[in-house]
Amino acid sequence: MPEKKPEKLTSNESLKEYDIPDNRHNFDRIWALLKEEYPDAKPSLNYSNPLELLVATVLSAQSTDVQINRVTENLFKKYRNVRDYANADLREFESDIYSTGFYKSKAKNIKAAAQLIVERYGGKVPQTMEELVTLPGVGRKTANIVLARAFGVVEGIAVDTHVKRVSGRLGLTRHSDPLKIEKDLISLARKEDLDSISMTLIYHGRKVCQARKPRCQVCVVKELCPSSILFLRE
Numbered sequence: 001m002p003e004k005k006p007e008k009l010t011s012n013e014s015l016k017e018y019d020i021p022d023n024r025h026n027f028d029r030i031w032a033l034l035k036e037e038y039p040d041a042k043p044s045l046n047y048s049n050p051l052e053l054l055v056a057t058v059l060s061a062q063s064t065d066v067q068i069n070r071v072t073e074n075l076f077k078k079y080r081n082v083r084d085y086a087n088a089d090l091r092e093f094e095s096d097i098y099s100t101g102f103y104k105s106k107a108k109n110i111k112a113a114a115q116l117i118v119e120r121y122g123g124k125v126p127q128t129m130e131e132l133v134t135l136p137g138v139g140r141k142t143a144n145i146v147l148a149r150a151f152g153v154v155e156g157i158a159v160d161t162h163v164k165r166v167s168g169r170l171g172l173t174r175h176s177d178p179l180k181i182e183k184d185l186i187s188l189a190r191k192e193d194l195d196s197i198s199m200t201l202i203y204h205g206r207k208v209c210q211a212r213k214p215r216c217q218v219c220v221v222k223e224l225c226p227s228s229i230l231f232l233r234e
């Protein structure tokens with residue numbers, strides 16, 4: 001009797017059934033291919049100082065950079081310094097950022113973060129991981145982005161939903177906790193690449209290794225990806 005063909009798997013859910021093998025030994029080859037594919041992987045948020053980057057990054061959760069840039073074009077003209085955010089009328093601020101989604105919690109966090117920056121950090125966005133993560137709404141992901149982009153300090157790797165999904169599918173980590181994923185990736189990468197890993201994986205996650213339907217057929221690392229057999233089989 002002919003063997004029954006496995007059903008084609010198309011969602012991330014499928015991976016729960018499949019124990020992705022450890023593929024860390026292939027990291028260097030995977031990274032070389034991805035770097036070649038996305039040589040200019042940079043965040044596309046617009047900002048002109050550390051505070052604007054911090055605000056834009058907090059706003060960007062669950063939204064797109066294009067949408068955030070649309071909103072911040074006017075926002076940054078209206079709120080020019082940290083005191084403008086700290087003293088903002090919460091209702092008015094909520095309506096200013098309404099279209100970014102989750103506007104209530106984002107407005108509350110940004111206002112509270114600005115107040116803390118004024119009270120504790122002399123009105124300047126702090127430049128260390130320890131201090132940045134004390135700000136409401138700022139986790140390691142946002143702190144890593146602000147440190148690297150605003151201050152040129154590369155402490156770690158910003159792990160968002162794309163980095164988490166792509167590194168998991170590639171077998172570069174077995175963890176789902178962002179901090180553990182960050183540690184796994186740091187242990188694999190060269191120091192000089194730390195800054196670009198996050199954006200490169202984000203680009204790949206947006207363009208090819210998409211959550212619902214990864215485009216493995218056109219993926220430059222499909223030969224090295226242990227998950228490709230799941231999505232390519234028919």
Ligand code: SF4
Pocket residue numbers: 166169170208209210214215216219220221222223225226227228231
């Ligand atoms: S082969 Fe498929 S699952 Fe693996 S990284 Fe590429 S798109 Fe993602």
